[in-house]
Amino acid sequence: MAAAASSSSSSESNEANSKWLDAHYDPMANLYTFSSCIALADLHGDGEYKLVVGDLGMAGHTMRLKVYRGTGLASESTLLDLPSAVATFLMDQNEPRTPAVAVASGPFVYVYKNLRPYFKFTLPPLDANPLEQDVWEQAKEVSRWGVAWPSQGTSPHPCPPPQTNGPTPPWHSTSDPGLGVESSG
Structure with missing residues (x-):
């Protein structure tokens, strides 16, 4: 009860000290x-x-x-x-x-x-910037699989990939980190 009273009085004092007028x-x-x-x-x-x-x-x-x-x-x-x-x-x-x-x-x-x-x-149509178009294509690929979880060791991302029984997303293969492009070796 006392905590509720002190929190309401502190919020009232914050409103009184505010620079904004409602x-x-x-x-x-x-x-x-x-x-x-x-x-x-x-x-x-x-x-x-x-x-x-x-x-x-x-x-x-x-x-x-x-x-x-x-x-x-x-x-x-x-x-x-x-x-x-x-x-x-x-x-x-x-x-x-x-x-x-x-x-x-x-x-x-x-x-x-x-x-x-x-x-x-x-407005006249503009051609999309190729770099931006590539980023949107990668985002579309990620959205097919849900949240992007790069495999351990291929990304500085601190979180491990989720444990799933579903299909393996393309970024879990041997690939260039973050680009979603297969490597030849």
């Missing part, structure tokens, strides 16, 4: 996003900044572009794909200076002007 806390907001999908902007040129969020939705469904005014939801638009970044920028010099919202999603950048779809820019 302006709003809502654990039931159901907002799923990354820091790259958040922006603050004066969307209407009225001096009032709003929070623009690219919401990932639940399990990749119902992705939305949400705009919060204060602690309440001001507007919401459906997104076609998972957002990876949100940014605001000025498109023109007209008064009032209202920014557009850009949402990066897959190979596209969607531009919203006045919170309405305005333009869809398609």
Whole structure:
């Protein structure tokens, strides 16, 4: 009982000494996003900044572009794909200076002007870096077998390989450590 009281008083003192102000806390907001999908902007040129969020939705469904005014939801638009970044920028010099919202999603950048779809820019395809492509191929090979456990003596990894009765993964053979390439000798 005394331990519980002292731990609660220490957490209260930590909150009192915190530099952060909890302006709003809502654990039931159901907002799923990354820091790259958040922006603050004066969307209407009225001096009032709003929070623009690219919401990932639940399990990749119902992705939305949400705009919060204060602690309440001001507007919401459906997104076609998972957002990876949100940014605001000025498109023109007209008064009032209202920014557009850009949402990066897959190979596209969607531009919203006045919170309405305005333009869809398609990024040109790029050839993958051969080294990066090789790493992804190795990761795909590892994912077929589960966790990568190099055999003892072939890797500086401190953990021994697991004892299994299943098939032997390719990295347990005589191979170049970490590359998954068979040696000729």
